[in-house]
Amino acid sequence: MTELTKTLELKLVDPNAHKRRKLRETRDAYQHALQDAFDAGCTTQTEANDVVVNYDLSGYAKNALKKYVPQLTTTTYNAGDLHDDHPVRFTNEGLRLDHHPENAIEWYVKIPHHEDYHLWMPAQPNPDQRNWLEALHAGDAEMGESRLFQRDGTWYLHVTATRDVEDRSEVSTDERTLIGVDIGEASLVTVCHRDDHGSPTHPELWADEGKTVRRLRKTYFTATRRLQQRGSDRLAESFGDDLWNQIDDVFHRVTREVVEYAESVENPVLVLEDLTYIRESMDYGEYMNRRLHGWGFAKLHAQIRYKAVERGIPVETVNPRNTSKECYACDEVGYRPKQATFTCTNDDCWVGEYQADVNGAINIADRYLSGESRSREHPNDDDSAEDGAHLTAPQDSQADAETQQLTRGTYAS
Known part of the structure; x- marks a missing residue:
């Protein structure tokens, strides 16, 4: 078996005015928290936590920020300045997938807005990545960090997934x-x-x-x-x-x-x-x-x-x-x-x-x-929606019981 990691892209389908406003609020709060923590020169998660704790964000976004800011300010990226359009990062527990194959739009994602409110959004994945998304939903792949961003007026999610892929049988x-x-x-x-x-x-x-x-x-x-x-x-x-x-x-x-x-x-x-x-x-x-x-x-x-x-x-x-x-x-x-x-x-x-x-x-x-192979591991390899009637769909809800580069910008992986 070989462990493979892939970034899945989902396009959020026609969010209404209320949901667009909530997405913008989440993005703005995240970017302000990121800027403040970066300007404060936080080099540890504890220091970053002291800055971001007061922002109106879900714990999933705050926890992702606490990990990311020290990377930006130290040798991992050693960023001297900050891009003004960072994606909103969520830890692996933050996102939830739901699948309704009987619907015109089959997939739905739960996006954390803040501690006591989440948004269910219809989403259309890259069709070439459908089997990966199904594996993630079935528990056959492990979800990693997810990132929310807007591009050309459209909202997207990038979700990291890791799964084991069977090797072909050995031949001579x-x-x-x-x-x-x-x-x-x-x-x-x-x-x-x-x-x-x-x-x-x-x-x-x-x-x-x-x-x-x-x-x-x-x-x-x-x-x-x-x-x-x-x-x-x-x-x-x-x-x-x-x-x-x-x-x-x-x-x-x-x-x-x-x-x-x-x-x-x-x-x-x-x-x-x-x-x-x-x-x-x-x-x-x-x-x-x-x-x-x-x-x-x-x-x-x-x-x-x-x-x-x-x-x-x-x-x-x-x-x-x-x-x-x-x-x-x-x-x-x-x-x-x-x-x-x-x-x-x-x-x-x-x-x-x-x-x-x-x-x-x-x-x-x-x-x-000739025997000069130099096999190397690359653990970090990483790489359109239409309107449709919704027969059934999850609803936005109050908090679940489980809620607990130089510069790096929108397309950073």
Whole structure:
């Protein structure tokens, strides 16, 4: 069994004026308490408690604040300033799910407002995460912290869930299909494996997606710099959020397709580069460092991993040293005259010129086969509603008996 953690997104469906007001009150009280505790420099939960105890918030929100503020003010985030639109955090006991499959809108969530009042809200989950939500409701997954925030006028909840996923039955190394995964800038992701004769087969490259992400990132850096120079920091932030959301959409689609590629072969194992070595050795000057550090290697890596593990597909990592420079056929160190072209310098090798990213993907897979695996755990991997008649639904109620980065903003995970 493998333990997997995932962030589930639920969209709150058409809250009425009363509920919208209560949500705003909760958000405003939370952000004021967070700002006061942060300004007070609270470094312990006791210090944070002394500040937030008097705010009109549920104990679930206060307890989340007491844990979060010391993280902000110490080495975990070491925030020097505070984003002005933090999500409202609740501890794992705060949220309650209810499921009514006979309704047009099936899911409902209980959101703590303050100590003696809670809101039941209809919610629509990401359809790709339905099985996770059902596992959470059935008690087969464990709920973690939840976060309430507003985006483009719509309220959302992010809920952390952890569950055990069955590994596929063990097969011998000879029976495994090792799929090399090369994450790059030209081709966002490239995957390839060898056939029964040892020849590279069925390579797939997401080159157009690489172009799209490069264009969006260039637009982001150019436009936000100009807006900031004009003093329009808030507009720059909003514009940047929209562009990064578009990039995230590309990442999610591509990583899903990578896992679907793996499912198309027998006994797949996805092999990725261990990014610790890439990021530690990355020093190509200010311009290239900015491009590469912000490219999204780690996010793509994490998304591929958790989506694969969810489907029972093993993921391994290897040291990436020279995987892009060596010839997959003869191991000679060659060179890349163009971004997409690898040239082997061994006159006796039949390869000559080859697609560089495919060459790299095969080298990554081969490195695992040679015994250079560096398996690593990533415990924190983390990644539209319509109107409908309600046949039955839980009602808002008074308190239950059980009520007891730099800056980190709305989309922090």
